[in-house]
Amino acid sequence: MLTMKGFWIFIIAVAVVGAGFVIWYISASNKLKAAKVKIDESRSGIDVALTKRFDLLTKMLEITKGYAAYEKFTMIEAIKMRSGMPLSECAEINGKLNEIAKAINVAVEAYPELKADRSFAALQATCADAEEHLSASRRAYNSNVSYYNQLLVKFPTSAVANGLGLRAEEFFTADEEKREDVKMAF
Template identity: 30%
Template sequence: MGVIVGAVVAVIVVVGGWWVVRTYNRLVRLRNQTQASWAQIDVQLKRRHELIPNLVEGARGYAAHERGTFEAVTAARGAAVSGELGVADRAAAEDALTATLGKLFALGENYPELKADRHFSTVQAELRSAEDKIAYARQFYNSAVQSYHTALESFPGNVVAGLGGVHGRREYFEAAGVAQDAVQVRFA
């Protein structure tokens, strides 16, 4: 009888150990996925930031007296690329940049020769493509954060997270102001 009890206890210990290791590894995988998806957002934002000076320079030649708009775009870009910002601060800086870019795009409507400029149109199309990629990367990141938080907060993840020292909620990359306040410009 003692052998059977010993075997059952051994099976329970092995299965329990396997369960803890599996849950811990899942939490680590989800945490790493949030970090990797944030890196993708960062890549797309850097691409966007690199395109902006080209767009400003292209517009400056046609609308030199719109200095305030160019300075606002340049300042917003500077704020977005400055230092190590947290997720919420980065989202706020990107929202401000998007708003000023909308004003720059609006110049194309006021200056038909700018609208017809091939360089300006090309950079604008690349920037629009970058915006789409940022939106996708933001959606993927927020989904990864949600999965990570769900695993951290639900059983058995919360028990294993506590035992294994896996902590640290992630912030969502929210850009609510972009959808509500962005200037909608149509180019024919």
Template identity: 25%
Template sequence: MKTRFFSVISVIVLFFSLSGCGYNSMVDKRENVSGKWAQVQNAYQRRADLIPNLVNTVKGAANFERETLTQVIEARAKATSVNITSADSLTPQKFQQFQQAQDALGSSLSRLLVSVERYPELKANQNFLELQAQLEGTENRISVERKNFNDAVQDYNSYIARFPNNLSAGMFGFDPKPYFEAQAGSDRAPQVEF
């Protein structure tokens, strides 16, 4: 009877110690990171969905550079092939692969939009102008969602690093999450030549 009593008391003490060490808050913050990650993926998916329409509109322009279109198509394929299902599986290596693929797609889209400047008939095409506006809006959404994700990651990472939370975080597998970072070279202004 005494051992049963001590077992019940031990379970109650363990329950209150776990709830007092921030476990529930860590779960909430991790879920917030997962939700923000889903929004990031949603914004990137919107961009990936717009690209085929943009490519098809550009293909109609006579003598448009096929190499540029091929680069965009290949970059889109790579970007959509890197799939991270949730923030729980967001390892630094997978995250870096995802970010590099998305950065490559962004760069190829930028080259496509710059090369359009040489095609007045394409710049006057209403479908192209609408797609370009949607793409610019999507890029803004991506930027906002990346910031929201980084804010949630900062909140989560700092929470699990604080004492005594860091003790229970390590014990229950709450690992730090990676941040989105600026693309290499983005700190320098681009050279514009006329």
């Protein structure tokens, strides 16, 4: 039979073990909840990246289309001006236009990143940047999902996860349609 001193030692030992279990349970629960919050945060990062990508691509595409339309309009106007002139004036203006064209060709050879080339290059750079940002967001999301799912299957946190009814999260995978490259038409 236990003595009074032994009884209190037993009660204190049970209380310490019980308190340790409660502290461990709360710690494991908080760890799982923090991992879940990181998943939600990274999912939001994907949404932000998708929005940024859409906005940038839409703006750059419209700018490039507008510039291409302006160049086309300028050429059409130059042709119209030449077609309504008498032959003598047309020859004179054609000679001046040829001189200007030669000067432009020299400038384009020396500085290939002029006007339209800059618009198209900027569109390409913006596309690449947006895609890289989106890819980084997806990698962060999948990394957080991996960590969370590992917590769910590792003992002893798996016992806490089962007690809380937590389930594994799915990794980000692109739809078959989204795996294809975006087609841009001018």
